[in-house]
Amino acid sequence: MTNVLTINQLTYKHNLKTILNDIDLTLETGKIVGLLGENGAGKTTLMRLITGSAKGAGTITVCGDSVTAHHKGHVSFTEQLRGFKSNTRVDRVANFYRLVYPDFDGQRFEELVTFLQIDTSLKLGALSKGMKEKVVIALTLARQTQLYLLDEPFSGIDSMSRKKIISSIIKWKPADATMVISDHYVSEIAPILDEVVIVKDQTIYAHKASDAIREEFGIGIEAYYESLYEGGVSHD
Amino acid sequence: MKFDDKVPIYYQIKNYLYHEMMTGQLKPGDKLPAVRQLAVDLTVNVNTVQRALGEMITENILESKRGKGNFVTTDEQRITQLKEHLVMEQLERVYEQLHALNLTDEQIIDSLKRFIAQRGQQDD
Numbered sequence: 578m579t580n581v582l583t584i585n586q587l588t589y590k591h592n593l594k595t596i597l598n599d600i601d602l603t604l605e606t607g608k609i610v611g612l613l614g615e616n617g618a619g620k621t622t623l624m625r626l627i628t629g630s631a632k633g634a635g636t637i638t639v640c641g642d643s644v645t646a647h648h649k650g651h652v653s654f655t656e657q658l659r660g661f662k663s664n665t666r667v668d669r670v671a672n673f674y675r676l677v678y679p680d681f682d683g684q685r686f687e688e689l690v691t692f693l694q695i696d697t698s699l700k701l702g703a704l705s706k707g708m709k710e711k712v713v714i715a716l717t718l719a720r721q722t723q724l725y726l727l728d729e730p731f732s733g734i735d736s737m738s739r740k741k742i743i744s745s746i747i748k749w750k751p752a753d754a755t756m757v758i759s760d761h762y763v764s765e766i767a768p769i770l771d772e773v774v775i776v777k778d779q780t781i782y783a784h785k786a787s788d789a790i791r792e793e794f795g796i797g798i799e800a801y802y803e804s805l806y807e808g809g810v811s812h813d
Numbered sequence: 814m815k816f817d818d819k820v821p822i823y824y825q826i827k828n829y830l831y832h833e834m835m836t837g838q839l840k841p842g843d844k845l846p847a848v849r850q851l852a853v854d855l856t857v858n859v860n861t862v863q864r865a866l867g868e869m870i871t872e873n874i875l876e877s878k879r880g881k882g883n884f885v886t887t888d889e890q891r892i893t894q895l896k897e898h899l900v901m902e903q904l905e906r907v908y909e910q911l912h913a914l915n916l917t918d919e920q921i922i923d924s925l926k927r928f929i930a931q932r933g934q935q936d937d
Contacts, residue, residue, distance in 0.1 A: 607860065608860070609858055609860075740856075743856060747849070747852050747853050747856070747857075747859065748849065748853055750859075752859065764818065767816075767818050768818075768822055768856060768857045768858070768861075769856065769858045771858055771860055771861070788822060788823060791818070791820060791821045791822075792821050797817075797818030797819045798818060800818075800819075
């Protein structure tokens, strides 16, 4: 099994405050990985470091390439479309993606749009929160890459949209690609996770296979995740 | 399908498929849905489905035909064995719990008979 992502001794500071301290992380190809941690633990920061949008100390290798400037080409990240005006139509955004990313697959995008029931003639400003998240997911999964980073794709959206998004992840994730999904609410996605990575105390606090957690401890992913926090409190 | 998050998912997928076979939803010789389709239907990871099917192939419950997919075994004896195994697994749990209540083997059999008699009346 080869590795799609290798992080060595990564440290990131923002305004003299350490967000991530000396972290190491290796992810294999073909996995769905849950990136768990409290709000502000550094999950989004870690994703932005992987794509090269943020710069820290240490090395990050994506698909064997350690040149940060190349990472955006290897990684499909759920951009929140803030760069587009609210009167931009969804199909215009897709056209932009097609121009910018050579790996953007128009056929896949059409399939995803149909499955997620997206009306691409709508303007971004007219989309509900759930619909906007579906658009972001369709754009992200339409790229054919080795590594997908989904930053809290389920926050604040209704359960039907959530189920649709989870199904589209299972359906469209290429077999050899790895997908990292960050969330602070675990139970709904727990059955689809191969592994969990828990960010806590500025570091990778735990990295374990989901079924190994269930087998070793006889508890669910959510209970395990919470136990790490409770354990942390009692040590203080 | 609803999963118990405390139990390994691959194990629950196996039990689900065993159940489908025992109730005749999946008959001997039937072709299973493609791995990704099963994953979508059950809302689980493709790798986890693969692990479950892999174990069932090793157990000779499923037969993998190259390029064609996975099929339920046509070996009736193997299916009978599986049923026996599933029944014993359930009884094991009940037996242990009743033993923990200090029941003797005879008392367990008597209780089970009384239970079935009462249960039969309820169902009528």
